[in-house]
Amino acid sequence: MNYFKKIIAYALPYKKHGILNIFFNILYAVFSTLSFLVLMPMLEVIFKPGSIVNTNKPVFKGITEIIEYFKGSVSYYVSEIAGEDKSKALMIVVGLVIFTFFFKNIFNYLAMYFITFLRNGVLKDIRNDLYKKTINLPISFFSEKRKGDIMARIGTDVLEIQHSFLSILEMLVREPLTIIFTITAMLLISIKLTLFVFVFIPVSGFAISIIGKSLKKKSDSVQKEQGYFLSLLEETLGGLKVIKGFNAEKDFQGKFENSTNRFFHFSNSLLNRTNLASPTSEFLGIGVIAVLLWYGGRLVLVDGSLAGEEFITYIALAYNILTPAKAISKASYSLKKGNAAAERVLEILETKNPLEDLPNAIDKTSFENEIEFKNISFKYQDNYVLDDFSLSIPKGKMVALVGQSGSGKSTIANLITRFYDVNKGAITIDGIDIKSIKKHSLRQLEGLVTQDSILFNDSVKNNITLGSTYKTDEEIIAAAKIANAHEFISELPNGYNTNIGDSGNKLSGGQKQRLSIARAVLKNPPIMILDEATSALDTESEKLVQDALEKMMMNRTSIVIAHRLSTIQKADLIVVMQKGKIVEQGTHETLIAINGTYKKLVDMQSLD
Structure with missing residues (x-):
């Protein structure tokens, strides 16, 4: 988190874009939940055609009855427009579904639009600072570092920071709010069913955390090896005449292939571990859905305490949690990979220059004696x-x-x-x-x-x-x-x-x-x-x-x-x-x- 805070400090000049991103992410989270809630009136029109006709304006009776109030309000206003024409009522409700999904995606685009300026701005500023630091550091610093390693830090490591740390900014508001609003809607539909689901979530979270423990170490190995073969490439291009003159092509080819082989094995290990995150989280998510189908089905068919359209909407809402939950689990892996890249970048940015000008250093414009x-x-x-x-x-x-x-x-x-x-x-x-x-x-x-x-x-x-x-x-x-x-x-x-x-x-x-x-x-x-x-x-x-x-x-x-x-x-x-x-x-x-x-x-x- 220490590295994360230092990198996020680069986002401050772009806080206007960050605020707009947060604003549109809030709207996205709201409409993401609404887009599933409006399925209930549509399902009622299809499965209970008579229930959509409602001439009595509903009265709000408190937060616990908000789902009934929502359904009643939709029925009332649809009845006002369509009367008893069921086909027209269905068209209105379908239009309402399209309306909510349209604005959900519009707000998603606008949120992504503004975060793009922030992400690329931070990328630009980090690279500029790295280059500035590189040309200001004393020559002695580079006698101990490979040029290719410095190039890798300015190039691929900074990109890794953008893909990992800065991708978290995108979901910092959107994904948690989507989950919170969705869970709120689920609780309002059925408290019993939601509490039952939450027994299984810590189990899946524990399984996902086990996979990500070694990612930082593996990512660090990949980035170091990339720095080595970039350095070897730079030396090869700089000394091509000598390499050819001494018939040393095979020696250098061997060195480069050894490096790329190590990179191959490190990358395979890292990517396989990373790729395991998505199917694991999805399988565990589907496991939770399966439990939902069993327990929720009992509440509909045996207890009768849950309406059919409410149960189907509940399943859709539960599945709506999977996407942000998967994004958050992937972000935790990215954070570990980003840590390795940030450590290498900050090593240069935080290196003290022993040749810095003294605070009272003077400008001397002439030579006299x-x-x-x-x-x-x-x-x-x-x-x-x-x-x-x-x-x-x-x-x-x-x-x-x-x-x-x-x-x-x-x-x-x-x-x-x-x-x-x-x-x-x-x-x-x-x-x-x-x-x-x-x-x-x-x-x-x-x-x-x-x-x-x-x-x-x-x-x-x-x-x-x-x-x-x-x-x-x-x-x-x-x-x-x-x-x-x-x-x-x-x-x-x-x-x-x-x-x-x-x-x-x-x-x-x-x-x-x-x-x-x-x-x-x-x-x-x-x-x-x-x-x-x-x-x-x-x-x-x-x-x-x-x-x-x-x-x-x-x-x-x-x-x-x-x-x-x-x-x-x-x-x-x-x-x-x-x-x-x-x-x-x-x-x-x-x-x-x-x-x-x-x-x-x-x-x-x-x-x-």
């Missing part, structure tokens, strides 16, 4: 990647970080952009701890070009202008020219409006990287972070782009993480890193003269 790393230490898991690292980067200077893989270079880029937070120490900009600056404001000061070219299935223009709104075509072209991208873009079928495919797969590696650089150039931030930005370029493109980057970085603060040492010879400061510590720092000439680690790295790359 320096960036400083003050004795910072950081670890992704157990071992520290950076240990007591300190570095000062004055405004306008280009600082290059070099070292072997695993030395902590890229971690510096992750920390300055606050993709992760330091475990010890502090990173400051103009003396202000970056934790005290709003993330959006901090990242607005920074431009980032990563080793992997992250592009989207969109046009060239939209990829370049990502995050940079209201840019003119002239500015976009100028940025592309600086990144040495304008020439190849112009040769594309639709120029800047050409769609580059999923992850930019219609472009070469060098072209993709130059678009990433053009994106950073267009943003024009005061701080530029280049994480091995030229690593994917061929020699010719590298020289052209390097020249453009040097012009772009002139009088700009730049942190360059380099693998190719030829690209950072002109850096104001080269910092050589090893196992998270600084082992050497200085200009290219100074470090060559020292004849230490940097010189060895240069010699390994055969740099003159």
Whole structure:
């Protein structure tokens, strides 16, 4: 119920639709009962033709006599219209039956009409919140989760919530009221018979509850397995070249088939258990009807305390309870399935973001003096990647970080952009701890070009202008020219409006990287972070782009993480890193003269 309350909170913005749904459900419940009660006058016309003629207006004698009053009123008004014409009387009573059934269904439609807006609105809002939470959570959260599992939660789990929890809203008023009104009518027809029926209802309720106990656990297994094979599918599509290149199709096919086989068995178990609910509840319901026929028949034939038309109407009313009772029993199963889905969805929605802006975080719109790393230490898991690292980067200077893989270079880029937070120490900009600056404001000061070219299935223009709104075509072209991208873009079928495919797969590696650089150039931030930005370029493109980057970085603060040492010879400061510590720092000439680690790295790359 705790999950249910949290999900239902999403329905509050749509309370107007909820109120209208309740209103029409009440009318539906009333007319659902009336539609069966008006069968009594019709049956009287058929089986007791003389009884429908009633010239005396009935008098209401109290609630216990309301059925007699109802029958008398119908007879009186039918007699007023039809007189003693029995055929006309029958037509009027049949018309009354059609009238009540027509309005019962009209009110049912209107109730469903308004609940549709509520259900789909809640579905939309949960998905929006999930997506918002997903893009706001730190990168570290997704290193522990499969992408496919996240996709399953936003897709199928949210749908399961709609089918389970929100379907309960439809019956929250309608089904209980239908049962209450119907039972009231049954009590008014025969108290004895109704009390007899209610002896058997707890037995059927107990049988139904036994079936549903393990549904949540089985549903959870189905949803987890679905998340796994969606993740496997996402990895397969992303790594198709490698899979084919290493002839690993059979391995991945085996993994996928194992997953779908597990899903097959989990789903069969869950659906068979769920499907058992409907026939069980119907069989038990028919059992109650059978008992009714036996006991009620005795009241008609032996005792004479119940009229034939009243008994037939009573049976119809009793059967009228079966549909809402079945819906409620199915809802109890759905609630258990929905619990598993809601738990997975709320796990993401309620995850605390350790990188949230502080309440007193400030907006910083300019960079004036320096960036400083003050004795910072950081670890992704157990071992520290950076240990007591300190570095000062004055405004306008280009600082290059070099070292072997695993030395902590890229971690510096992750920390300055606050993709992760330091475990010890502090990173400051103009003396202000970056934790005290709003993330959006901090990242607005920074431009980032990563080793992997992250592009989207969109046009060239939209990829370049990502995050940079209201840019003119002239500015976009100028940025592309600086990144040495304008020439190849112009040769594309639709120029800047050409769609580059999923992850930019219609472009070469060098072209993709130059678009990433053009994106950073267009943003024009005061701080530029280049994480091995030229690593994917061929020699010719590298020289052209390097020249453009040097012009772009002139009088700009730049942190360059380099693998190719030829690209950072002109850096104001080269910092050589090893196992998270600084082992050497200085200009290219100074470090060559020292004849230490940097010189060895240069010699390994055969740099003159």
